Amino acid sequence: MIHDDREWRNALRSEGPDYEDESRHFAVCEDCGQAFDRRRLGDVIHHQQPGHEPLPVS
Numbered sequence: 001m002i003h004d005d006r007e008w009r010n011a012l013r014s015e016g017p018d019y020e021d022e023s024r025h026f027a028v029c030e031d032c033g034q035a036f037d038r039r040r041l042g043d044v045i046h047h048q049q050p051g052h053e054p055l056p057v058s
């Protein structure tokens, strides 16, 4: 997956539920064990790729 593609998807508006508890927006990837924000579509798609690496932490 091209990095710019992920950033582009992450910028898309999220239509997810508006939880009061911020932690409910996060899930832990079963493959790489990294927690990710389910509102960031680019990150969600990244963690669905077979054999992917954890994302770089900024």
Ligand SMILES: [Zn+2]
Binding pocket: 029, 030, 031, 032, 033, 034, 046, 047, 048, 052, 053, 054
């Ligand atoms: Zn992952």
